[in-house]
Amino acid sequence: MDLEKLYDNLPGPPDTVLIIDDDEINRAILDNLFSDTYVIREAENGRVGLEKLLEERERICAVLLDVMMPEMDGLQVMQEISRRNLQTQIPVFLITAEASDTVMREAYQLGVMDVISKPVIPYVVKRRVNSVVELYQARKRLGNVVDQQQSELLKQAKLIIDLNMGMIESLSTAIEFRSGESGEHVRRIHDITRHMLTHTPLGEGLSGEEIQWIAMASIMHDVGKIAIPDAILNKPGKLTKEEYEIMKTHTVQGAALLEKIPQMREHGAYEYAYDIARHHHERWDGRGYPDGLKGDEITIWAQIVSLADVYDALVSSRVYKGAFDRGEALRMIRDGECGVFNPELIRNFMTVEPEIWKAYDQKQEER
Secondary structure, eight states, X not given: OOHHHHHHHSOOOOOEEEEEOSOHHHXXXXXXXXXXXXXXXXXXXXXXXXXXXXXXXXXXXEEEEOSSOSSSOHHHHHHHHHHTTGGGTSOEEEEESOOOHHHHHHHHHTTOSEEEEXXXXXXXXXXXXXXXXXXXXXXXXXXXXXXXXHHHHXXXXXXXXXXXXXXXXXXXXXXXXXXXXXXXXXXXXXXXXXXXXXXXXXXTTOOHHHHHHHHHHHTTTTGGGGGSOHHHHTOSSOXXXXXXXXXXXXXHHHHHHHHTOHHHHTSTXXXXXXXXXXXXXXXXXXOOSSSOOOGGGSOHHHHHHHXXXXXXXXXXXXXXXXXXXXXXXXXXXXXXXXXXXXXXXXXHHHHHHHHHHHHHHHHXXXX
């Protein structure tokens, strides 16, 4: 990361000193001290000074504040500055003849940077003010650089996440193409899974980040098919019993593959991806595979991906079948012709299916 470029792109530092004092001679003395270094703004009482400070806060690098003033005294001004937390951005110097212990204690409690007694000693007050202004500006400049560095790091992190997502999609899509299916299948499973977790009670208790991880994990549900021979994977007719047993192994093969990828195991989506890859063919009645899980033993995300996979398979053309009519596909799911699903899962799916179908309908219109 090029720090010089970051510094070059930062806005210029504040360059204005605000003098708030009801005595015109005192203002003139301070003006004369600082006008060769800073732009000077003056205010004849606390109320006017506070207004100018709020109007020009981005340009003001220091406030020189008297205590005894009409309308609004210096401590009252300082209370307003402190209430807005401006003293952390702009140093305030109390310049006063009223330097009692009580005044100084309250001033420092409110966040005054320094208390300078009148009559001022020019070279002393100039050195004290300049040193603090330089310190504040250096701290602010460093803070801006850190903010920009963090922004750059966040951009880089997003690029890495996008790259990881792209690699996962590419791998999953390659497997889909190998089995003669459209690469859009994995994207649709992703979208259906995310939609159901976001727009139904099924996603309650999950954070937005967890839902994103689950949706990403759903893309990898069939990653184990990479280990299935082409002759079985692309067979247009019905599989034999032996072939079907081999096909079923894609669940454990997928989980085993994910387990062997160190980078994947460190990702937040890993536990969901492993579970979905292994269990997206389990059934609510316990007659699924590979582990014969039953009912709520099957995680809700594995159940959702299972249903999304069945729905997409029914309404899409595959190497071994044409697409079913939408209404017929929904009837088959309701009647349990494509597996036994959680009744609550089906009810929630039916409420959002019209929105899900729009993506398929739009694709058909594009064709």
